[in-house]
Amino acid sequence: MELELRHLRALCAIADAGSLGRAAAELGTSQQAVSTQLHRIELHFGEPLFERNTTGVRPTRYGAEVVASARDVLARAEAVGRRPPQDAPPRALRLAATNSRSCPAWSDASATSYPSWY
16 A cells, blocks of 8 residues: 555544544544544554544554654645746636626726736
């Protein structure tokens, strides 16, 4: 199994929620699916990442390290997605509207607020 961003998101959700059920609700899936996914992730790492008890789960020492690394990877992945390409031309904004009495006022307001568009 190769780790994917969805696996890292699941680990962070489990750590934040403190229970598989709450993590499942946050992720929009079933508790059984989260439990199965966690089991596969733990098999990948070769040891338990969470201690289970009657009140929920909490990261083991190793699990806390993995979750911290997962948060870092997710933050970096998100930053990559936000960064525009270096040589990309400005993106054009195109708007369409049906003919109505508000169109001229809307057009005038946007021309005043954003003169570089015109």
